[in-house]
Amino acid sequence: MxxxxxxxxxxxxxxxxxxxxxxxxxxxxxxxxxxxxxxxxxxxxxxxxxxxxxxxxxxxxxxxxxxxxxxxxxxxxxxxxxxxxxxxxxxxxxxxxxxxxxxxxxxxxxxxxxxxxxxxxxxxxxxxxxxxxxxxxxxxxxxxxxxxxxxxxxxxxxxxxxxxxxxxxxxxxxxxxxxxxxxxxxxxxxxxxxxxxxxxxxxxxxxxxxxxxxxxxxxxxxxxxxxNADNKHVPFTKVYESADQISSLNVIPNISELINQADGIYSFKGNNFKVTHGVLDASSDPTTPWNMATIKEKRWADTLLENSAYKFGDVFKVHVGIKTTADNVFIRKSWNNLDQSIRPEQAVLHDLVSSKGITKWFPKLQNLNQILYTHTVKDGKRVPIDFSKYPHAYSYLKENEKQLASRKYVINAHRNWFEIWVPQQPSELDSNKVIFPDISDRAKFTYDDHGRYVDGNCYWLTAKKGIPNDYLLLATGVANSETMERYYNIKFQNVLYNGRKRYLTQYVKDYLLPPIDNKHSQKIIELVKKIIKCQQYDENIERSINQEVKYAFGLIN
The missing domain is CATH 3.40.50.150 (Vaccinia Virus protein VP39)
Known part of the structure; x- marks a missing residue:
């Protein structure tokens, strides 16, 4: 070049x-x-x-x-x-x-x-x-x-x-x-x-x-x-857009003046920005991101950690969603508008949760797509479906063979031309899970007990072997809470434009859970069950969950 x-x-x-x-x-x-x-x-x-x-x-x-x-x-x-x-x-x-x-x-x-x-x-x-x-x-x-x-x-x-x-x-x-x-x-x-x-x-x-x-x-x-200098106390400043609604903010005319402001929230370019100054330790393990948090913020996060029983990664597996590499073929809002001769059989179609279909607590059912899924489980192993049993689905795939077969990486991997590239494990997709979008402006952790499948723009949690389902319910409440959002902002700080965050495996596996036998944890589980059962957002229930999470982590007595 x-x-x-x-x-x-x-x-x-x-x-x-x-x-x-x-x-x-x-x-x-x-x-x-x-x-x-x-x-x-x-x-x-x-x-x-x-x-x-x-x-x-x-x-x-x-x-x-x-x-x-x-x-x-x-x-x-x-x-x-x-x-x-x-x-x-x-x-x-x-x-x-x-x-x-x-x-x-x-x-x-x-x-x-x-x-x-x-x-x-x-x-x-x-x-x-x-x-x-x-x-x-x-x-x-x-x-x-x-x-x-x-x-x-x-x-x-x-x-x-x-x-x-x-x-x-x-x-x-x-x-x-x-x-x-x-x-x-x-x-x-x-x-x-x-x-x-x-x-x-x-x-x-x-x-x-x-x-x-x-x-x-x-x-x-x-x-x-x-x-090899001593970099244990490096001064830092960070400036990010803030969702805090504060009246009569100082309006800052340019970015250099904004950086020089004391800690606080200021108006700049018509938006609110939070300015934070502090000290970070850049000499620690380089695999650990540099944590740009104030002493007060670090103490708060340390309290949360001290009062936790597990990290998410201790009790859950974190998965990425299905990646077809041919979404236009495998994913549709409705398959009913196809001619019946090529309309896939219901047995190979599955509801699919994507980032657009996620809210807190439960998915938006009206926004779900369906995926033509190409794998099943045989003798405990994932294998391609025998599509001779599903002639309509196979006819549909044959109509799209040119596009699907052009995916050379599928062929080079000795896979069938009709296969989804990253199908994940069908047995785990069928299990209870917590689904969340890769990118979002706020926490949107959805509990699923209907065996819905997960799109590639999302991640999902399943309980490790021997971990009761209540842990998933507790995780849903904690991950959606104001407390865990604040913990994310302090510990991980991966913010994109307009306050959007990356909810990556490396962050979510380090989310914290309070002891499950804690009475407040049990209350969180009860409240999460209630909000999921009614399938309707309830501000009062969410407010109660936020309060119980603070109690469960010992942030308030």
């Missing part, structure tokens, strides 16, 4: 107010770590400078500094714009791919760019937002090899390593990246890398403030290059 195409896909230039904020932060931490020394000759680099917004902000913020600036970008037009903006002999600009210096160093004259990016004092950057899978397998493989990275890569990961290689010891970096490495299990390698190579000075999670047009939630990382 051409360098210009890479930039076209990944470029989202930094807004002026955010550029100024970042430049001020970089200056602040440089002076803090260098005892206010400004006369020393230093170098500053932006390796993906675009139109120069970040370098221009630094120029304005650091007029008393003695520095040389270096801007690199693969977009020639952007470089020309940057030159016009800065108009200073203190800056040099190059149209090039910064990463190629490390990928293919022999392409460069050793007296020019490759020498200039060595031992940099300051780095200010907003690397392209793009998955390396978009770049093509060859380019991604070259980057993986050059930077010793594995798995699915994001360009920001590559840039972080490349920038670290150019930064001198004790140099300062201030960089905007996607925030997912903070809280996702998949971010463990980057968390470990940053903790190993930096004294982490500050982390700012900008959440869903939407400073860019990209569908990315950004964060600002500020660090001093220092091996």
């Amino acid at each position: 051409l360098a210009t195409e890479i930039k076209k896909i990944g470029a989202h230039y930094t807004p002026d107010s955010l550029s100024i904020f970042i430049a001020d932060k970089l200056k602040h931490y440089y002076l803090l770590e260098n005892k206010n020394q400004t006369d020393k000759k230093i170098t500053i680099l932006d390796p993906s400078c675009g139109e120069g917004n970040l370098l221009l902000a630094f120029q304005k913020a650091s007029k008393d500094f003695n520095y040389t600036g270096l801007g690199i970008d693969i977009n020639a037009e952007a470089i020309e714009t940057a030159k016009e903006k800065l108009q200073s002999d203190s800056f040099e600009f190059y149209t090039d791919d910064f990463l190629s210096i490390f990928k293919e160093p022999d392409l460069f004259n050793t007296n020019t760019l490759i020498e200039k990016v060595k031992n940099i004092d300051l780095i200010i950057a907003n690397p392209p937002y793009i998955r390396t899978s978009v770049l093509g397998a060859n380019y991604a493989q070259q980057l993986s090899s050059a930077f010793n990275l594995s798995g699915k890569l994001d360009m920001y990961q590559v840039f972080l390593k490349a920038m670290t290689m150019t930064l001198k010891d004790n140099g300062i970096i201030c960089v905007i990246t996607p925030n997912k490495y903070l809280t996702n299990k998949s971010g463990k390698d980057i968390r470990k890398y940053l903790n190993t190579h930096y004294k982490i000075l500050n982390i700012i999670d900008l959440g869903d403030t939407k400073p860019f047009s990209a569908a990315v939630l950004p964060a600002i990382f500020i660090g001093k290059k220092q091996e």
Whole structure:
């Protein structure tokens, strides 16, 4: 892929107010770590400078500094714009791919760019937002090899390593990246890398403030290059949209001022945002997401943990839903509008709960689809259905054979062309379960005792062997409670735009259950049974469940 195409896909230039904020932060931490020394000759680099917004902000913020600036970008037009903006002999600009210096160093004259990016004092950057899978397998493989990275890569990961290689010891970096490495299990390698190579000075999670047009939630990382520093007390700030309805909020005009506000809720861009400041431990096990919570929040969560009997993962199996890889063939709202000769037999059709059909407590029956399911259980094992017993269903599948057989991964796995790709276990799908959507703006845990099947945009819980069904009922009440929603917000913090959350296995398996023989737990089970039986939302019952959950966890006496 051409360098210009890479930039076209990944470029989202930094807004002026955010550029100024970042430049001020970089200056602040440089002076803090260098005892206010400004006369020393230093170098500053932006390796993906675009139109120069970040370098221009630094120029304005650091007029008393003695520095040389270096801007690199693969977009020639952007470089020309940057030159016009800065108009200073203190800056040099190059149209090039910064990463190629490390990928293919022999392409460069050793007296020019490759020498200039060595031992940099300051780095200010907003690397392209793009998955390396978009770049093509060859380019991604070259980057993986050059930077010793594995798995699915994001360009920001590559840039972080490349920038670290150019930064001198004790140099300062201030960089905007996607925030997912903070809280996702998949971010463990980057968390470990940053903790190993930096004294982490500050982390700012900008959440869903939407400073860019990209569908990315950004964060600002500020660090001093220092091996194996003490990162047990890293200052952080996070800003996320809040559902709290508060009158007469202060209206904040720009994102930089919003970040600088004290803890509280503020109006910004017509929405309410909660600003939180605190300290996180970045030195702990990298497989554990960095927990950006205040001391008060951590104490509350610790109380919940101390008064719990189990984590969900102790007593439940967490499953992902069925993935057909041909939903248009296997899933329909109604099969009755098909000609009778190809209308599948009822024995192979099953009600299917999807994210659109979920509410708290019970599914919306009018929103259920039906799935033509291709597997059954024989001698305790999952096997494909013998469709000779269901001629209408087989005729329907034959009409769609061209599409289904084109799924080469099914054929290569020595599976029948008509099979659902990820069918899960029919025996478990037929059992009692708790179903919840992958993405939702609030908890929506549905109890199912009708053997409904589960779509791929949902997850579901089943009780492990020997665990009574009451545990599923208790889990439904606890997972839907205000208490567990707050626990999620403190412990996991994986929030998308507009307050939507990811209810992934890695989070839900760590949800907590109080002792089941607790009288309040028994009351929760009784109330959940009541609300499920009537199949109608009842605000009073839900209020009672919320109260009993607090009692069960010892949050109130």
